[in-house]
Amino acid sequence: MNESAYRVETTSRLAQWKIDTLSSCTYRKSDPFRIGNWNWHLTVEKNKVLYIKLYPVISNLTRESPPIASFVVRVFCSVGNRHTLIHPGVTDKQLKNIDDFVWSIETPLSGKFIIDVEFLDLKTTSPNGGEPCSIWGEGFSQRQSNATVLASLGRMLSESIHTDITINASNGSIGAHRAILATRSPVFRGMFSHNLKEKELSTVNIPDISIEACQAFLNYIYGSIQHTEFLTHRLALLRASDKYDICDLKDACHESLIEDIDTKNVLERLQIASLYQLPRLKEGCMRYLVKFGKIFDIRDEFNAFLQGADRDLIAEIFHEVLSAWKGF
Template sequence: MNDSAYRVETTSRLAQWRIDNLAACTYRKSDPFTVGKWNWHLSLEKNRTLFIKLYPEISNSTRDNPPIASFIIRVISFVGNRQALVHPEIKDKQIKNNDDFVWAIEVPLTGKFIIDLEFLDLKTASPEGGEPCSIWAEGYTQKQSNATALASLSRMLSEGIHTDIVINASNGSIGAHRAILAARSPVFRSMFSHDLKEKELSTINIADMSIESCQAFLNYIYGNIQNEDFLTHRLALLQAADKYDISDLKEACHESLLEDIDTKNVLERLQNASLYQLPNLKTSCMRYLVKFGKIFDIRDEFNTFLQCADRELIAEIFHEVLGTWKGF
């Protein structure tokens, strides 16, 4: 039998499997075909009764979050006049394995026929609980809306569209928008809600940031930061995130700083981990220095570090050293 006998033709929501001939006693399983987020199979089993099954290909995502399908399935026969057997519409049925949807057809079928499968909707369980979410409703429209909104915010910043506040960095100024800053930072919101000089003068002075770091900071707030700029200005962004209480930026910096600890930056990161209360970064720096013995590779730098580091931090380091070496 040629390979086309197992192939299912698809469009975005429609699948058709053409059967040229089916022996009296037989089993046939289609090649996988993709609709939505899943690969699917149709199978046929014919004895006295014809059983048609629909099920997703087994995978971790199928097991953890199986599809909830609404569909119409038909068998269209070409013997004599074109005739169709139509299964009652399936509504919001979770399909996890090959026993979850079985259609038993008692009517004898001979010659050529088509299994016509039209998906009306595909849903997955919501991560937050509650009602399942349609993958199509959440897909293109939401992504397109988000992308358009972010592009518009980016233009507002880059083109200075109706800016109403000026941010003065250490070596330059940038126009921004009160509403956006207030929405992203409770500190900014407080500034603009009370009779502070920032509200009166329509300026914010951030003298501890360069214009380049400040631009990266605003780009993050407006949803348009590039990864290269983020990596370049991580420490300045961490400081700004802590100062202006932008928790998602602080966490993004924290996660990023964990990824590339080395002998050149470990002491600076340890200091920042202590200063900005980043427990995972502090633990990772301690392990790198003590458990992996890198403290010996930067002995001179470490001695200099001890002369200016916070006393509590120094005590923690020596506690880690004693705890590690006790096991030797």
């Protein structure tokens, strides 16, 4: 059997193992694959019943901080009419060894099938105790610099300390500081450095953003944004970061949008990636749709998407589909 038979393909939160065939009384273990902070294995064991197991590779990290996982497992079988078996799902279960998650399937499976594991969340226990924390929130918090300085900047915004510029959103206004805005954005700096109406009137009009999203935008600039606030307003923040040339915010939005691609948002994310020139997001959406076969799960939505999508984007999608078929 070739080496690819044991390889598990992954995105940031999705693992997929394609198995050509399993004879009776067979045991097979995948190569290790990485999701989050841990390396993982999938195993299948076929006797009278098919057993699927998911567990982390034993290591010092696993012993000291075993993952607390929430995920859904699906099995796609391609013999005859395509059908899907879906595990009810696992929520906040600590996984330490090979017996912590076992799915027994009594339905006979033959021919090619795919094991698909979608991780909804991965948590780890804090060394100081307390509630487990999601690892997908850590990267955002780690990007925050000196906490004292950021807290001071946040107070300047929240308490309107010596504000000298007014931001008019679509449904409200917020006071801000032109020096901070100019430092963070070359577009704002240009507005305040030349004899433009923004400099003369001490106002900036942003009519395409709500007051809530504008507050999140300013909170990011001042270093006081909360992770939940960031997630809620990611798309508006992406538009604002592109418009005002704030590269680190655009990069943060780009990375975050890659992390939770699913069937409900993949087509929207694909359009966003094309519009704002986000190559890694586009690649992630393409892989999810084509390589992982999710295009078949959203046929109606995909057909509707094709009616209004950009022609160049449609051409890229079909190029990916044709390339995948050639390699199948």
